[in-house]
Amino acid sequence: MTRHNLLRQTSLFAGLTDEELRTLALDLHRHTFAAGVILFHRGAPGNTLYLMESGRVRIFLLSDEGQEITLNFHGPDDCFGELALLDGMPRSAGAITLEPTVVYTLHRDDFLRHLHAHPHITESILAMLSQRLRQLTDYTETLAFLDVYDRVAAKLLDLAGRYGVAGDGILIDLPLTQGELATWVVASRERVNKALGMLRDRGLIDVDGKQITILDPQGLRRQIYH
Amino acid sequence: MTRHNLLRQTSLFAGLTDEELRTLALDLHRHTFAAGVILFHRGAPGNTLYLMESGRVRIFLLSDEGQEITLNFHGPDDCFGELALLDGMPRSAGAITLEPTVVYTLHRDDFLRHLHAHPHITESILAMLSQRLRQLTDYTETLAFLDVYDRVAAKLLDLAGRYGVAGDGILIDLPLTQGELATWVVASRERVNKALGMLRDRGLIDVDGKQITILDPQGLRRQIYH
């Protein structure tokens, strides 16, 4: 894919004309990373915006004792790393590749230059930040109010909405180990195992290796809200 | 205080000229509320921005079982309610007055009109949203990684930074019951009581009714990070 086409896909620059995209494309730097590469840590100075061409990146927090939680995934055409760019503060979370991934980076100075040249970009930035805030508010809410079993159920529904493919139920199209799911819902791997077992026994989901299929979305939702 | 002066204080409109502020002031509506009045609930449609003149407002989430957590306080010159305004979605959290408070509201249409007329306002909006995101990320982090005792310690340091007055230690200048503190740290009132007792016994804080004084900020920080 050309840089120009990539830019047209990312919602951040949706408002720009072809001409504007072409000049923007000149400032992009292409990078390829293997799986499991840490792009940055929380607390590091952040001067680059990331635009994804392919692969998948996990946004995470890491505790002193080594526990990891994942706040989000990003895939093709998503962008991330914009927060530190906007306010000049350190990175608020870490980022690590989950698969081999290809990204284009944009340096802070270049980004701000284009921002001033084409102020209407700010509209999509506002939209993006708003969405992030809502997502994080929801995350906080489930963490505060739901027990592990319900957090697992809620997260499965969430993932089904983002990665689900309909068929005989909704297949979550992600290789998802129980350990990874545990970092989403902030729980131990063993708890998640027991939660999945319970949901399977009730006929709400079907588990086949790393593939999870949601058989009864309605039932899952009922399960959560008691 | 005149509307015009209020507007000059709020960081959201920091970039505007006096002339621009004057026209903006014409669209404001003044409201006074008693303590304990709910301004809006999560999920409600949100068409108004709130600018505070005086008083204090608590931003909260409410679970189905009636448990409340508080995400934030707002005081004089703060504004809130901007998220639903920007993206047109329902309110992401509720707001309730803690004291008699006076606010000016700005309706969505008027806000957007001024936004288009003076696009440089978006800079301070971006700054505000960025700050909200960071705050919420920190909130999530403490919730995920710290136990109740440490969350209490961390929250006291946080509040001391926002409302502390130096003296013989740092006095947190808020009437703060243990029950309210419990909604900040997402725990039961009794747990918070025990946590405060422990911190008092260690000489880190002093509790006098609803007044809490931090005697040893360094010690508190050490306590948190083990």
Add this chain to the structure above:
DNA sequence: AACAAAGTGTGACGAAGGTCACGGCCTTGC
């Protein structure tokens, strides 16, 4: 002054969930 209401202190108990220790089952690489 007296009483109610709100807030505080504390212990007993049980539920939720983490930790640990396994054993089994697949991959993947030699």
Add this chain to the structure above:
DNA sequence: GCAAGGCCGTGACCTTCGTCACACTTTGTT
């Protein structure tokens, strides 16, 4: 083929924390 490393399933145990109950103290009201 086989060994090693991931991942899964599961039970025993222990910590953390919420719930409940109740007595005590402060504050505000009539």
